[in-house]
Amino acid sequence: MNNISRIDSAALLLRLALGGVLLAHGLLKILVFTLPGTAGFFASVGFPGWTAYIVAPLEVIAGVALIVGYRSRLFAALTLPVQIGALLVHAPNGWLFSNANGGWEFSAVLVVLSVVVFLLGDGAYSLRRASVDEGRALARA
Numbered sequence: 001m002n003n004i005s006r007i008d009s010a011a012l013l014l015r016l017a018l019g020g021v022l023l024a025h026g027l028l029k030i031l032v033f034t035l036p037g038t039a040g041f042f043a044s045v046g047f048p049g050w051t052a053y054i055v056a057p058l059e060v061i062a063g064v065a066l067i068v069g070y071r072s073r074l075f076a077a078l079t080l081p082v083q084i085g086a087l088l089v090h091a092p093n094g095w096l097f098s099n100a101n102g103g104w105e106f107s108a109v110l111v112v113l114s115v116v117v118f119l120l121g122d123g124a125y126s127l128r129r130a131s132v133d134e135g136r137a138l139a140r141a
Helices: 002-034 036-043 048-067 072-093 107-122 131-141
Strands: none
Touching: 002 036, 002 048, 002 072, 002 107, 036 048, 048 072, 072 107
16 A cells, blocks of 8 residues: 555545544434524533534534545534634533543544644545546646
């Protein structure tokens, strides 16, 4: 396996991991907590409640986009403020996510994953493979 294959495989695994978490969290907000319930929670931690109606669908759409490899850089960038917001909510609770009200380490990992997906992009194993291949051809020129 050459370096490009390893990078493409890493990009795929990274997209699947981050996309899966985003999709699960978005669906949790919509299907389990409901959007009004999520809005109430957001308001209780200092964010405007109406942002729940943006965050939950964004997480679902971004999760699917990352899983299939469609505009991964864009969706990683769009979700970065959401991840940073979650980090700010959990920061006062200590390091471990098992702490009361959840710690900050899981949120911090999601911030880092979003940044790395932004840096790597879709990779070859994606819906946008043609544009990735074109970008590599331009980079070699």
